[in-house]
Amino acid sequence: KCRTQCPEHLPIPDIMRAYMYAYGYKYSRMSKETLAELELSPDICSNCETCQVTCPSGFDVSAKIAAITPVMQVPNEFLT
Numbered sequence: 001k002c003r004t005q006c007p008e009h010l011p012i013p014d015i016m017r018a019y020m021y022a023y024g025y026k027y028s029r030m031s032k033e034t035l036a037e038l039e040l041s042p043d044i045c046s047n048c049e050t051c052q053v054t055c056p057s058g059f060d061v062s063a064k065i066a067a068i069t070p071v072m073q074v075p076n077e078f079l080t
Contacts, residue, residue, distance in 0.1 A: 002061065005053045008045070012053060012061060014038055019068040029079040032071050042072055 002012035014034065022031035044065065045051070051062035071079075 001056055002053050007052060008047060010040075010044060010065075011038055012065075015040075015065055015068065016059065016061075018071070019064045022068060022071055026080060028071060028074070029076065031068065032074065032076070032079055035068070035072050040069070040072070042069055044069060 002016075003009065006012060015038070018031045018034040018038075021027045021034060045062060048062075053061040055061050
């Protein structure tokens with residue numbers, strides 16, 4: 001349901017999985033690997049002024065994307 005709401009057609013469930021790896025399970029390396037597989041740009045939400053995604057689970061999708069995308073820039077030696 002999230003993916004169809006995003007005008008950029010981002011793979012939101014996969015991005016949320018990366019968020020879960022980093023913040024839920026403390027596996028930041030797995031989070032970075034997941035994001036790398038998605039081949040996302042670091043500024044994936046820069047074209048949107050307001051997120052149009054309303055998560056059925058109540059998550060603030062834009063806040064979670066903003067929190068997880070910096071992981072893509074962290075050198076691997078600093079990740080667990």
